[in-house]
Amino acid sequence: MKNSLPFTILSLLLLFFNTATAQKQADLLASQTYYQGLVDFYYDSLNDKIYFSVSKSQLNEEILYIHSLATGVGSNDIGLDRGQLGAERIVKFEKAGNKLLLVQPNYKFRAKSNNAAEVAAMEQAFAQSILWGFKIEQENSGRYLIDATNFLLRDAHGVSRTLARKNQGNYALDLTRSAFYLPRTKNFPKNTEFEVTLTFTGKPEGRWINSVTPNAEAVTVRQHHSFVSLPDNNYQARKFDPRAGYFSMAYYDYAVPLGVPLEQKFIARHRLEKKDPKAKVSEPVKPIVYYLDPGTPEPIRSALLDGARWWNQAFEAIGYKEAFQVKMLPDGADPMDVRYNMIQWVHRSTRGWSYGASVIDPRTGEIIKGHVTLGSLRVRQDYLIAEGLLAPYKDGEKVPDAMEKMALARLRQLSAHEVGHTLGLAHSYASSTEGRASVMDYPHPYVFVKGGKIVLDNAYDDRIGAWDKVAIAYGYQDFPEGTDENKALNDIISASLKEGLTFLSDQDARPQGSAHPNAHLWDNGKDVVAELERMMEIRKIALTNFGEEAIRKGEALAKLEEVLTPLYFFHRYQTEAVAKVLGGLEYRYALRGDGQFATKMIDPEWQKRALESLVKTLDPSFLALNEELMAQIPPRPMGSYRNREIIKVKTGMTFDPLSAAESAADMTLSLLLHPERANRLVEYHARNEEQPGLEYVIKRLIKTTIMKPFPKNFEKEVQMTIDNVVLQKLMELAVNPKSSNKVKAIAHYHLDLLKEWLEDKAEYALPESKVHYGYGLKLIKAFEKEPEKYKVSDLLPLPDGSPIGMEWGCGQ
Incomplete structure (x- = not known):
């Protein structure tokens, strides 16, 4: 009998504690809506919170987790598009004390073995990743209730990081302007879906973010989280x-x-x-x-x-x-x-x-x-x-x-x-x-x-x-x-x-x-x-x-320039293809024993044809526009602005046909005198003298541009523009760190020859031509004096528009 009182008190205390816990649990769930599915969860409408309900049987069971961007920012340059997927991750819940940890195993390194110790040794050799830790709010009937609000209401997709990387400003998630988006928060037997509205606040610094938001100080998007049952093992x-x-x-x-x-x-x-x-x-x-x-x-x-x-x-x-x-x-x-x-x-x-x-x-x-x-x-x-x-x-x-x-x-x-x-x-x-x-x-x-x-x-x-x-x-x-x-x-x-x-x-x-x-x-x-x-x-x-x-x-009428631009550069992509013939190499993804050749040098005559086609794209008659067309294109009218998909200009508001020629010439010459191509031209000619070498290419290039007699009228100015690009690209090749020593030597040699030629031409040329030849001569002398200080020329690039319709990477 002497132990009966303490036992009774202990019983009463336990009863009180269990009753209080049950009441706390009941209070916690009172305002919540229950969603049953792959990962059961509750939505607390009073506090805008979500609680996962994870059963003990679900611990250590792998599922797939992926986040995505449900609504986009609307700028191609920023690259945050509606429907953009994030990386998929295999995850599992593990219990550790009063927490459930969301663990991502390391599937890059494996040991597919029946030896459990070998598998364990492999798992212990490389790091795993714990994506989140959830405090267990309550445990009842073999289930753990955890608060998943902060896990879901976060910038999982890296919107703020992307905005900063794209120099659009430093933004931070504002939780006071963020919430769960219930119309697309759902549960199914094989997948559980959450969507959240997130608002990022900050000081905008880039024109892209200003151009696509009603208020660039508050950027609101929706992000999506999916938990998915993994496929069976029959695949x-x-x-x-x-x-x-x-x-x-x-x-x-x-x-x-x-x-x-x-x-x-x-x-x-x-x-x-x-x-x-x-x-x-x-x-x-x-x-x-x-x-x-x-x-x-x-x-x-x-x-x-x-x-x-x-x-x-x-x-x-x-x-x-x-x-x-x-x-x-x-x-x-x-x-x-x-x-x-x-x-x-x-x-x-x-x-x-x-x-x-x-x-x-x-x-x-x-x-x-x-x-x-x-x-x-x-x-x-x-x-x-x-x-x-x-x-x-x-x-x-x-x-x-x-x-x-x-x-x-x-x-x-x-x-x-x-x-x-x-x-x-x-x-x-x-x-x-x-x-x-x-x-x-x-x-x-x-x-x-x-x-x-x-x-x-x-x-x-x-x-x-x-x-x-x-x-x-x-x-x-x-x-x-x-x-x-x-x-x-x-x-x-x-x-x-x-x-x-x-x-x-x-x-x-x-x-x-x-x-x-x-x-x-x-x-x-x-x-x-x-x-x-x-x-x-x-x-x-x-x-x-x-x-x-x-x-x-x-x-x-200014819109004529928008339509003209892709037509003027209609040859740009085929020019890239032809440039690869010169100094190119045929090869296959050959496997031993499959009968394919490994490598094969390209027919030298085909390469010479390619070079002739490329220099045709540098002919002033090809790049000059006719007077009637140029006269029809006025400056942009009020309310209309130059965009990046039209020809770059040096003339302010007016259409600039010489800059168009400069961009086109730079395109061809950047391909033709690319250092890696030049290195191959030297190598392949050394291995087979029938292959056109870099000497052959530069001689032909100079003869058909700088040393070519001037045409008349506007085409003469176009040729002078082309000549300047040729000269600058030769100097770039001579100092490019990717150029081999032999390539640099050849480029310097031809610059020396050009200097002598220009000195001779400048002495007897007419005044307008004398100015052109004299400037080229001045550039070469300055370059020769301190080649290591040569700065890559600021030539106008092609208008944006590559590719046609924008294809790339895992897509077009």
Whole structure:
């Protein structure tokens, strides 16, 4: 009996504590709305808070977490677009004392072994990341209630960091102007979705942010958080082959035997299986379905649907029936929901890139969500190009529909291209020289002359190409049981090689420095040199016909400059392609034993043809505009301003045809005298004297520019402009740190020869020419005196507009 009193008191205390705890829990949940799904949560409407309810069974269970930008800032330059995806992360909740930690395991380093100790040793060797720590507010019935408000109401997407990096100002999140956005905060059995309205305040410093916000001191966007159930373990990863045209995902497996590479590579692709793998044609177990943004207007909507659906041609070719589908997004569906592969139509204040992005399972490479972002202004750029080519607004004549048809044809190709990225495909930049073999190339509008008139009927292709079908076969062919998959995949590639198809991607196609003569952006034709000469003729015809009929009646005549700019530089991308022939090198992504050659020098005669075409783009008759055209372009009227997509000028408000010539000459010469190209010219000539060397190139360049007799009238001034650019580019080559010693020596030698030539010419020249020759002579003497102090010339760059319609990277 002596212990009964303390026991009774203890019982009463425990009862009181449990009652108080239960009351506290009841109070905590009283004002909350319960959402059941993958991650159960409560929304507290009184305090605008969200609580996760995590069961003990969910601890250490991996799920996928991804954040995204639901609404954009609207500036291409800032790069914060509606629908932009962040990086996907595998995460799991772990309990540690009175906290739940959100842990991101390190899947870059693995040990795929049955030995638990080996796996543990691997996990302990490399760091993990704890993304957040949540205090346990209460524990009840095997569940933990944690406050997730601060985790969700944060700048997960890095908006403030991006604004600072883009020099638009220092912004900080203002929680007093931020809140949960309930219309798109939802829960489902396999995914949990949160959306938050975030306001960033600060002092704006850049014109971009001022141009797209009603009040640049307060920038409000919405960010989205998704938690997604990971796919099951039935997906079969497919090996990466550099010849197959896919993006890769890779990790290091420290459990592989000696002799096997540590780095394991697989392609990124959607899961697709035939219902009957033995059947020649079979429906899929589950089709790949993409959904188009309902905010897309007609006729753009139909064009995007048509282009995306081209991919079904490739799936039909490997025995699938209706495996790839494109539909309109259903009412009430959220485009940020990872269950929907999306094609989104995004508006910006200026033209910008389009993208094909994906949410990928980091464990396997399986694509969970494809997400395409298409910039809405690009279609207007193609329309503008067509206006310049046709000058269609003739009095009394019906405006032709060829311009809209061309613009919509480009959108079909764009839609197919970006969806291709989200199917796992990389850029295929040799395809334009192989008969439009892939929509994964960057196409330039292919126009031609018929009956003396420019025709746009075949500007863009209307289907996927031969290479696209090869790539889809490699990634998505479903093989019957018992098939040697490695052999079957290699057979697909081997057959494509026999058909003459080549895969070359981004690193091979950039105009500055890259070397392959067939991998280019925005080019056409098997023989890129012949195509440049053809395009120069088309440009000549279009400029001859150009005038006020290139704009609609009632528009300011100053708009002629906007239409003229892409026409004047119509040759720019094909010039890049031709420059790569000179000092270029043919090569393949060759594997040992696949029968492909590794490298091959380019025919020297083709290179000499390329050089002749390039110097033609420096001829004053090519770059000079006629007087009638120049006289029609006035300064900008009130309320209209020069933008970055028109010709840069040195004349203030007036149109500047000499600066246009300077920019065009700088374009060609920056390519022609690029130090890496010059280094290769020296090397290849040393290895084979039939190859044109740098000496040959510079001699020919100087002879066709600086040493060329002056033409008359305005063309004379254009040639003087070109000559100055040639001289400055030679001096830049002579001191460029990337130039080899031999390249520097050759450049200095030719500057010495030019000095002697200019001294002679300046002595006997007419006054106007004497001024020109004397200035060139002064530049060379100053350069020779202190070459190390030479400053790169401030030549006017090309107007923005590369690429046509803005394609790039994982997209166009």
